[in-house]
Amino acid sequence: MSRVLGKDVSLEVSIKRMSQLLVDNGFVVEQFDWLNPAPYVWSVQLRDVSCKGLSVKGRGITKQAALASALGAFIEHLGCNYFFARSYLGKQGADSSFIYYPNERWFSVDSDNIPAGLLDEATLSHYNMDDNLKAHMLLDFNSDDVSRGVCGLPFVHQKTAREVWFPVKIIDTLYVGNGSAAGNNKFEARVHALSEIFERHIKNTILSSGISLPRIPPVVVERYPDAVAIINLLRELGYIVYVLDASLGGKFPLVGMTIFDPEDGGCFAAFGAHPKFEIALLRVASKVMQRVTLDPDKAFPEPVFDLQKVADQGNLEAHSFYSSGVISWDLLSTDSDYAFTEWNVDGDSEAEFEHLCHLIHRVDMDIYIADYEYLGLYVCRVIVPGMSDVYPVDRLVISNDSAMVELRSVVFDLNAASDGELSSLLNLIEDGAFGEADNVAALLGVFPDKESYFNELSVAELKCLICLKLGRLVMAAKACHSIKRLSNRNSIKLFRCLSQLLALNEQHEIQLDEVKMIFIDVYGEAVFSRCQAMLAGSRVFEDLHVIDDNVQCFKSHSAMLAVYSRLKRLKSAKSL
Numbered sequence: 001m002s003r004v005l006g007k008d009v010s011l012e013v014s015i016k017r018m019s020q021l022l023v024d025n026g027f028v029v030e031q032f033d034w035l036n037p038a039p040y041v042w043s044v045q046l047r048d049v050s051c052k053g054l055s056v057k058g059r060g061i062t063k064q065a066a067l068a069s070a071l072g073a074f075i076e077h078l079g080c081n082y083f084f085a086r087s088y089l090g091k092q093g094a095d096s097s098f099i100y101y102p103n104e105r106w107f108s109v110d111s112d113n114i115p116a117g118l119l120d121e122a123t124l125s126h127y128n129m130d131d132n133l134k135a136h137m138l139l140d141f142n143s144d145d146v147s148r149g150v151c152g153l154p155f156v157h158q159k160t161a162r163e164v165w166f167p168v169k170i171i172d173t174l175y176v177g178n179g180s181a182a183g184n185n186k187f188e189a190r191v192h193a194l195s196e197i198f199e200r201h202i203k204n205t206i207l208s209s210g211i212s213l214p215r216i217p218p219v220v221v222e223r224y225p226d227a228v229a230i231i232n233l234l235r236e237l238g239y240i241v242y243v244l245d246a247s248l249g250g251k252f253p254l255v256g257m258t259i260f261d262p263e264d265g266g267c268f269a270a271f272g273a274h275p276k277f278e279i280a281l282l283r284v285a286s287k288v289m290q291r292v293t294l295d296p297d298k299a300f301p302e303p304v305f306d307l308q309k310v311a312d313q314g315n316l317e318a319h320s321f322y323s324s325g326v327i328s329w330d331l332l333s334t335d336s337d338y339a340f341t342e343w344n345v346d347g348d349s350e351a352e353f354e355h356l357c358h359l360i361h362r363v364d365m366d367i368y369i370a371d372y373e374y375l376g377l378y379v380c381r382v383i384v385p386g387m388s389d390v391y392p393v394d395r396l397v398i399s400n401d402s403a404m405v406e407l408r409s410v411v412f413d414l415n416a417a418s419d420g421e422l423s424s425l426l427n428l429i430e431d432g433a434f435g436e437a438d439n440v441a442a443l444l445g446v447f448p449d450k451e452s453y454f455n456e457l458s459v460a461e462l463k464c465l466i467c468l469k470l471g472r473l474v475m476a477a478k479a480c481h482s483i484k485r486l487s488n489r490n491s492i493k494l495f496r497c498l499s500q501l502l503a504l505n506e507q508h509e510i511q512l513d514e515v516k517m518i519f520i521d522v523y524g525e526a527v528f529s530r531c532q533a534m535l536a537g538s539r540v541f542e543d544l545h546v547i548d549d550n551v552q553c554f555k556s557h558s559a560m561l562a563v564y565s566r567l568k569r570l571k572s573a574k575s576l
Contacts, residue, residue, distance in 0.1 A: 009184050011062075011064040011065060011068050012064070014068050014071075014072075014184060015064060015067055015068050015071060017184075017377070018068070018071040018072065018075060018377060019071060021075065021375060021376045021377055022071070022074070022075070024376065025375055025376070025566075025570060026566055027048060027078075027563075028048070028049040028050065029046050029047060029048055029049065029074065030046070030047060030049050031044050031045070031046055031067070031070075032044075032045050032046075032047070033045045034063075035294060036063070037293040037294060037296075038233065038289065038293040039229075039233060040061040040226075040229065040230050040233065040286060040289055041059075041061070041286070041289050041290055041293045041294065042059065042060050042061070042062060042063045042065065042066035043057065043058070043059045043066055043290070043294055044057070044058050044063075044066050044067055044070050045057050045058075045070070046058060046070040046071065046073075046074050048563065050559055050562070050563070051556075051559035051560050051562070051563050053447055053556060053559070053560060054074075054077070054083050054560070054563060056070055056073040056074045056077060057070065057073070058070025058071070058072075058073060059286075059290055059294075060286070061226065061230075061282070061286050072181075072182045072183075073182075075182045075375055075377050075379060076177075076180050076181055076182040076379055077177070077180075078375060078379075078567060079182065079372040079374070079375050079377070079379030080177075080180040080372065080379060080381050081100060081567075082176075082177050082180060083560075083563075084142070084560070084564055085142075085172045085176070086141060086142070086172055086445050087142060087445045087446075087447070087560065087564075088142060088143075088144075088408070088444060088445035088446050088551065088557075089142045089143055089561065089564060090143075090549060090550035090551055090561055091143075091144065091549035091550055092549075092550050092561075093142075093143060093561070093564070093565075094143030094144055094145040094148075095145070096568070098568070098571075099140070099142065099143055099151060100151065100153060100168060101153060101372075101571055102571055102572060103153075103154055104151055104152065104153055104168075105117075105151075105152050105154070105165060106148045106149050106150065106151055106152070107149050107150045107151075107152055107165075108148075108149040109135040109136060109139065109146075109149045109150060111135065112134040112135055112136070113134075113135060114128065114133065114134075114135050114138065115135060115149065115150060117152075117165060118138075118150060118152055118165050118166075118167060119164060119165065119166065119167075120157065120162070120164045122366055122385070123164065123166070123366075123368075123385055126385040126386055126393065127170060127385070127393050127396065129393070132394075132397045133396055133397055135150065136402050137169070137396055137397060137399070137401075137402055138150045138167045138169045138170065138396070139169065139401075139402045139405065140168060140169065140405075141169060141172065141401045141402075141404075141405055141445065142168075142445060144405060144408060144409065144549075146402075146405060146406070150167050150169070151167065151168045151169075152165030152166060152167055152168070153165065153166055153168060153171070153370060154166075154370065155368035155369060155370045155381075155383060156368065156369050156370070157366060157367075157368055158357055158361075158366070158367040158368070158369060159361065159366065159367075164368055166368065166383065169396070169401070170396065171381070171383070173391065173395055173396055173399060173401070174389050174390060174391050174393065174395065174396070175381075175383060175388060175389065175390055176390045176391075178196060178197060178200060178388050178390050179193050179194075179196065179197050179381055179382040179383055179384070179388045180193060180379070180380070180381045180382075181193035181196065181379070181380060181382075182377055182378065182379045183349075183377075183378050183380075184377075184378070185349065185378055186371060186378045186380070187348070187349035187350040187352070187353045188349040188378070189378045189379060189380045190349075190353045190369065190380055190382060191274075191275065191349050191352045191353050191356065193380055193381070193382040194353070194356040194357075194360075194367075194382055194384075195253070195273040195274045195275070195280075195356070196273070197382060197384055197387055197388040198252055198253060198254060198273040198356070198359075198387075199254065199271050199272065199273035200320060200388075200390070201384075201387045201388065202246065202248070202252050202254050202271070202273070203246075203254070203256075203271040203319070204316050204319075204320075206246060206248075206256070206271075206331065207269070207310055207311070207316065207319065207325075207327060207328070207331065208307075208310060208311035208316065209311075210307045210310070210328050210330035210331070211248070211330065211331070211337050211338075212330050212331060212332070212333040212334075212335060212336045212337045213244040213245060213246055213256055213331060213336055213337075213338070214244065214245050214336040214338055214339060214340040215242060215243065215244060215245070215334075215336075215340070216243045216244065216245050216255070216340060217340065220342065221243055221281070223278075224278050224281055224282065226282055226285075227278075227281045227282050227285045230282075230285040230286060230288075230289050231243070231285055233289065234259060234288065234289060234292065237292065238261070238262065238263070239259040239260065239261060239262075239292070240259060240260040240262060241257065241258075241259050241288075242257065242258045242259075242332070243255070243256075243257050243281070244256035244257060244258065244331075245338070245340045245341060246271055247338075247341055247343050248338055249338045249339065249341050250341035250342075250343045251359070252273075252359060253273050253274055253275050253276075253277075253280055253343065253345070253356070253359075254271055254272070254273045254280060255271070255272050255273075255277070255280040255281045255283075255284045256269065256270070256271045256272075256284065257269070257270050257271075257272075257284045257285060257287075257288050258270075258327070258331065258332060259288055259292070259300075261299075261300055264299065264300075264302075265302045266299050266300030266301060266302055267300055267301070267302065267303045267327060267332075268288065268291060268292075268300040268323070269319075269327045269331060270284050270287045270288050270291065270323070271284055272284030272285075272287060274352075275344075275345035275352040275355055275356060276344060276345060276352070277342075277343060277344040278344075291323050295323070298323075298324065301324070301325075301326045302326075303326065303327050303328060303329050303331075303332065304326050304327075304328055304329070305328065305329055306328070307328050307330065309326060310325075310326055310327060310328045313392065317390075320390070360384055360387065365384055365385070365386055365387055366384065366385065367382065367383075367384050368382070368383045368384075368385075369381070369382050369383075373574075374570055374571050374573075374574035375570065403428050404428070404443060404444065407421075407424065407425050407428060408444055410422070410424075410425055411425070411440065411444060411462075411547075412546065412547040412548075412549075413546045413547070414465075414541040414544050415541045415544070415546070416546075419470060422466050422469060422470055423470065425462075425466060426463065426466045426467070426470070429459060429462070429463050429466075430463075434459045435459065436458065436459050436460040436463075436482045437458055437459070437460065438458065438459045439456075439457065439458060439459075440454065440457045440458065440459060440461075440462050441454045441455065441457065443459070446547065446551055446554065446557055447554060447556040447557040447560055448554050448556065448557070449554050449555055449556050450556075452554065453491075453543040453544055453545075454544065454547075454554075456491070457544070458483070460479050460482040460483050461479070461483050461491075461495070463475075463479045464476050464479035464480055464483060464495070464498075465540050465541060465544075467479060468498075468534050468535065468537065468540050469537055469540045469541070470537075471537055473502055473505060473535070474506075476498075476502060477499065477502035477503065477506065480495055480498050480499040480502060481499065483495045483499075484496060484499055491543075493523055493524075493527055494527055494530065494531065496523070497519065497522075497523040497527050497528060497531045498531050498534065498535075500519070501519075501531050501532070501535060502535070505535070516528075530542070
């Protein structure tokens with residue numbers, strides 16, 4: 001049996017149990033894209049056979065560890081609804097007795113004030129510090145029925161055991177998957193979730209504040225053979241490796257590691273967190289090894305002296321999501337801001353959980369936890385406002401999700417939209433809440449089929465089409481320029497032709513008749529005729545078919561909804 005430190009049962013038992021739970025709950029999953037590019041590096045992807053969009057990746061230092069990681073992530077994503085966050089759940093889902101969980105509660109909205117009963121004093125202060133957050137900004141994104149109000153899910157405040165209702169919109173907008181975990185028991189899952197929260201938060205604090213970390217003495221590292229083996233492999237590959245104490249004087253359970261590529265001066269920094277020092281060290285070592293061997297073509301950026309660049313929100317997100325952010329030389333200074341401190345938490349997962357809670361409560365922060373056991377495995381979501389936030393809270397205010405919900409029906413049938421509805425949609429795009437390259441279907445929470453025009457439709461393209469329909473040709477020309485710059489999509493020939501015709505329309509030296517045959521030779525008669533019609537405001541939305549209320553027109557979306565309906569039945573059965 002393969003025992004893993006920090007886990008209450010062996011990998012074999014965990015894999016067998018999780019695999020059987022998926023089968024028992026009606027899920028057929030397949031493994032694919034196994035990778036083993038180096039010792040101590042295994043990777044696998046796992047996906048639902050009936051809905052391939054439900055996919056996760058597992059990594060580990062052994063094949064079994066990678067598979068267990070993938071299975072746990074898959075069940076975690078199901079249990080916490082992460083697979084379905086920001087997904088349109090259809091009219092049928094909106095009209096059902098519950099949308100997310102049987103114990104959800106809906107709070108009616110009759111003014112700009114956040115409905116009474118949502119959140120508590122501490123969380124209200126955190127999310128609405130400047131009093132800019134309005135009730136309509138918390139309306140549900142995943143359904144179209146805004147009349148139901150704001151959907152809240154119950155979390156337990158760990159200091160007082162009081163139930164606190166968190167809006168789904170806040171969870172989906174600020175936390176993504178941070179703080180979600182699965183485990184063999186309640187405390188194992190919670191320790192995993194809290195460790196992830198510590199890792200992201202303290203890492204961001206260290207990087208953005210320019211904190212210089214002390215090296216961990218080799219005599220300490222050498223106590224842990226697996227970590228030493230990985231570090232030696234990294235050095236054999238030519239990297240310069242520094243193992244850092246990121247606990248900030250023993251306050252937090254973190255280990256850091258930086259590696260340099262002496263060939264180009266690039267540097268990569270990673271962090272691992274867990275109450276047990278050995279696990280934290282092994283996590284960061286394996287994370288660095290995975291980055292080097294699974295993404296070998298991705299070069300490391302050089303360190304910088306500009307701390308403001310490092311502290312930029314975009315750079316911190318690059319560290320979290322893409323392992324590609326820059327670090328400052330401050331992190332590497334031998335004049336460290338803290339002395340090396342040995343730390344470790346003895347005991348089982350319950351003792352580890354209590355210790356992590358103590359660390360958070362000691363800095364006057366609050367912990368809120370929701371447990372989900374309906375799949376037969378312990379899954380939890382942990383929220384620590386101010387610590388587990390992935391995005392700044394002002395994202396709740398600047399997001400245009402609520403407006404997109406109201407205008408979703410317009411995009412679903414653009415051919416039937418009035419000029420007023422199209423103008424409102426154009427104004428929303430012009431407000432700048434979306435990037436020109438953003439996929440429209442993703443913004444709407446829809447999973448189009450691969451061959452569908454919606455699969456590639458960008459915000460810039462939608463803007464261009466609306467402008468053509470409304471006769472705003474100057475704006476259409478600018479949007480066309482963006483499409484040509486951003487896109488390599490199948491319809492690019494159409495927009496190149498449109499761009500040239502719009503430019504021709506703006507000048508007075510050359511008449512269309514003089515170059516018409518050249519246009520036809522270059523772009524084809526069908527494309528040229530279509531563009532001529534589009535300039536006159538017709539055939540604009542020809543490629544965009546009507547999307548019905550339950551998105552049955554897309555097999556991919558229907559498959560996702562079928563899985564979600566099955567989950568809802570499981571939730572209902574377990575709540576009886």
